[in-house]
Amino acid sequence: MRYIVILTTTNTFADRSNYHYIATAAMMAQDLGGVVNTDLLVYGVDNVRVVDASVIPFQVCGHLTATIYAIAEKAADAIKSRYY
Numbered sequence: 001m002r003y004i005v006i007l008t009t010t011n012t013f014a015d016r017s018n019y020h021y022i023a024t025a026a027m028m029a030q031d032l033g034g035v036v037n038t039d040l041l042v043y044g045v046d047n048v049r050v051v052d053a054s055v056i057p058f059q060v061c062g063h064l065t066a067t068i069y070a071i072a073e074k075a076a077d078a079i080k081s082r083y084y
Contacts, residue, residue, distance in 0.1 A: 022064075025050045026057040039078040040071070051075040 028034030030043045034057075040049040051072055053064055060067055 022053050022056045022059060025054040027055040028057050040075050049075060049079075 025035040025042075026033065027036045027038065027040065030037075034043070036042055036050050036055055040051055040055060042048045042050060053068055053071075055071060056064075056067065
């Protein structure tokens with residue numbers, strides 16, 4: 001079996017294949033500019049959670065799938081602990 005490896009280089013960050021919208025609703029303290037708390041609840045709004053890559057406050061150096069799964073598990077645990 002043969003594998004073809006294609007290596008590309010770009011000069012702009014937006015052209016990278018791993019470019020994701022992150023930190024648009026960062027999980028950090030509100031006074032630091034954060035949008036959600038550690039339970040992923042939006043500050044100043046009742047019962048609204050953000051559960052996606054936008055809560056990550058900085059770019060991770062690996063693939064986001066495992067990180068997003070962990071965020072989803074954290075949200076599920078927070079929801080279960082609140083309602084069950």
